[in-house]
Amino acid sequence: MNERVFELTGYRREDFSVCLGCKICASVCTVNDLAINVNPQDILLSLFMGKAVDKAHPLFRYCTNCYQCTNACPWGIRIPEVIRAVRESLGMETLFERVFKGSVGIWGRVYEPYIFLKTGLFLAREGYLRYMPRWTGYMSFHLPKKVKIKTGS
Amino acid sequence: MEFAYYPGCSLTGSAKKFDRGVRKIFSMLGHTLVDIPDWNCCGAFEYGDKRKLMELSGENLKKARDISKDIIAPCPACSRNLKESNEDSVFRVYNPIELFTREFLSGLKIERDLKGQIFTPYYGCVLLRPKETAIPDSNVMEGFVTNLGGETAGEKIKDRCCGGSQFFINKWATERLSRMIIEKSKGIILVFCPLCHMALTTFSKDERVVYFTDLLLYVAGERAHI
Numbered sequence: 001m002n003e004r005v006f007e008l009t010g011y012r013r014e015d016f017s018v019c020l021g022c023k024i025c026a027s028v029c030t031v032n033d034l035a036i037n038v039n040p041q042d043i044l045l046s047l048f049m050g051k052a053v054d055k056a057h058p059l060f061r062y063c064t065n066c067y068q069c070t071n072a073c074p075w076g077i078r079i080p081e082v083i084r085a086v087r088e089s090l091g092m093e094t095l096f097e098r099v100f101k102g103s104v105g106i107w108g109r110v111y112e113p114y115i116f117l118k119t120g121l122f123l124a125r126e127g128y129l130r131y132m133p134r135w136t137g138y139m140s141f142h143l144p145k146k147v148k149i150k151t152g153s
Numbered sequence: 154m155e156f157a158y159y160p161g162c163s164l165t166g167s168a169k170k171f172d173r174g175v176r177k178i179f180s181m182l183g184h185t186l187v188d189i190p191d192w193n194c195c196g197a198f199e200y201g202d203k204r205k206l207m208e209l210s211g212e213n214l215k216k217a218r219d220i221s222k223d224i225i226a227p228c229p230a231c232s233r234n235l236k237e238s239n240e241d242s243v244f245r246v247y248n249p250i251e252l253f254t255r256e257f258l259s260g261l262k263i264e265r266d267l268k269g270q271i272f273t274p275y276y277g278c279v280l281l282r283p284k285e286t287a288i289p290d291s292n293v294m295e296g297f298v299t300n301l302g303g304e305t306a307g308e309k310i311k312d313r314c315c316g317g318s319q320f321f322i323n324k325w326a327t328e329r330l331s332r333m334i335i336e337k338s339k340g341i342i343l344v345f346c347p348l349c350h351m352a353l354t355t356f357s358k359d360e361r362v363v364y365f366t367d368l369l370l371y372v373a374g375e376r377a378h379i
Contacts, residue, residue, distance in 0.1 A: 008202045030314040033333060034326050062326055065198045066314035067282035078283065081203060088201025096321040100199045104209075108193040110162035119321065126324055131355050138167035138351060147191040149212050 001089055002047050008085035009078070016048040018075045025069035025079060031062045038062075040069055040079045043086065053090075059083050060092055095122055108147035156247075157217040157224045158186035161231035162194050168228070168347035174366030175227045175249055181373060182260045186225060189217045195226075195234040198318055210238035217244065225249055229279035229346045236286040248280060250345045250365065251288040255296065264374030267303030271340030274298065274305055274365075277349045278314050294343050294365050301372060306339035317348035320355075331356040341379060343368060 006012060019041060026032075026039040036058045046053045060083060069079045087093060093101075099118040103110045116123070123129060156179070164172035179186050193216075196209045213235060217224050224246045226232035232248035239246050274294035281287050290296075291312070295305045316330030331352045335342070342362045344350045353362045363379055370376045 008204075010203050030316070030330065033313075034329055062319065062323060064278070064314045064316050064326075064330070065318045066278040068278075068314070070283045076283070080198075081201075084198070084201040085203070086201070094322045097199050100197070104194045104196070108191075109165075110194050110197075112162070112166040123321075128321075128324065134355055135351075137170065137354075140166060140169045142165060147193050149193045149209065 001053070001086075002050060004089040005047060005053075005082065005085045008088060009081050011077075011082065013048060013050075016044045016077070019044050019048070019077065021045075022074065024072045024074070025077075028068040028072045029059075030064050030066045030068055031058060034062060036062060040083075043082060044077065044079070047082070053086055055090060055092065060087055095119055104149075106146070107144045108149045109145065111144040113141070114144070154223070155185045155187060155221050157220040158188050159192055159195075159213060159217070159224060159226040159231055159235065160188065161192075161226060161228040163228055163347040167351065171227060171347055171350070171364050171366060174364055174370060175225070177375065178261070178366055178369050178373075179225075179249075181262075181375075182257070187220045189213060189220065189224075192216060195231045197230045197234070206234060207238045210234040214238055214244055223247070225252075227345075229277070230348075233279050233286045248288055248345075250280065250293055251290065253293050253297070253365075253369075254290070255300070258297070258369070261369065261373050263301070263372055265301075265372045267298055267301040267372065269302075271304045271306060272298050272343050272368075273307035273338035273340060274311055274343045275307065275315075275334065275338070275349065275353070276311050277317070277344070277346050278312070280345060281312050294345075297365075297369075298343075304340075307334075307337060307342075310334045310337045315349050315352040317346070317352040320348065320352055327352050328356045335360050341368075 021041055029038050031038045038058050063080055063083045065080045099115050103114050160172055192213050196206045200206045222244050224244050226235050227249050235246045281291055298305050313334055314330055316327035319326040335357050343365045345365050350362055371379045
């Protein structure tokens with residue numbers, strides 16, 4: 001699994017050897033504001049040591065991609081990208097991520113009405129529908145347009 | 154000047170207002186935005202495979218080739234991904250906010266001032282981080298507001314995260330992070346990101362969240378209200 005993470009991020013194992021455990025990433029992490037204690041260094045250390053990454057690490061669920069850690073890190077390690085790669089390699093993608101990629105796969109773009117339909121049950125169950133009156137300004141209808149993407153993967 | 158324009162997925166849907174604002178301002182300043190033909194999604198932050206992300210934006214750069222080397226992408230995630238893909242610097246990729254300097258906006262006809270009004274310019278994450286793709290001036294909105302006699306607040310929260318990327322995953326997390334920002338704001342919150350706009354609007358009480366582009370249109374007399 002760890003090799004797959006290196007492949008997805010473009011990092012090499014030795015790139016994480018520079019992490020000396022200063023924990024500045026932990027001190028600036030947005031997830032602290034959710035009253036959840038996190039230390040991103042745990043993940044880097046597991047990858048460097050060739051150990052299994054703890055799937056239950058809160059960052060895999062709550063990382064907001066804010067890059068506060070990266071800006072603070074003396075080595076500029078892009079921890080959110082490492083977290084995304086671990087999530088992808090372990091099949092920990094959320095419904096939203098799967099539907100997002102599904103839309104890109106069909107049309108080459110994110111078609112919001114499709115996202116809304118495919119996640120409708122989740123949105124209803126999780127209480128999002130009460131925000132609908134606030135979302136009227138975001139609603140506009142257009143037909144999807146299919147575009148080609150000539151990527152290698 | 155002619156720019157290649159990358160609207161991105163949200164600006165063709167939920168952030169249509171943002172799209173209209175950017176197009177209008179560039180038009181008022183005498184610039185031409187030419188849509189990149191058949192542009193595709195940039196992948197935002199939804200892919201763990203960096204190569205795939207770079208390929209998606211690389212494809213958009215190829216599609217822009219025949220229009221202009223200067224590319225505008227208003228959504229911060231899109232401009233960031235395009236900048237990252239522009240490894241050999243063949244193109245100049247801009248988020249429009251980094252062009253909105255005093256000099257660039259000097260052609261804007263000012264019909265109203267902002268005296269007696271207070272604003273909280275909120276930049277969020279992606280415009281300011283990581284360093285390699287960040288906008289060079291993190292006081293663009295403050296400068297514009299104060300030049301027109303307005304006041305600004307919220308210096309300490311302007312770069313905090315609204316939790317937008319958790320919006321459709323862990324709603325409570327976005328609510329908590331957005332509320333922290335809203336509670337420390339004063340007056341109208343100015344944003345330049347579709348996701349920040351949606352998160353802060355959803356979890357606001359009476360506070361108003363406005364695209365900076367709409368403020369520009371208001372002072373130029375194109376909008377009756379902010």
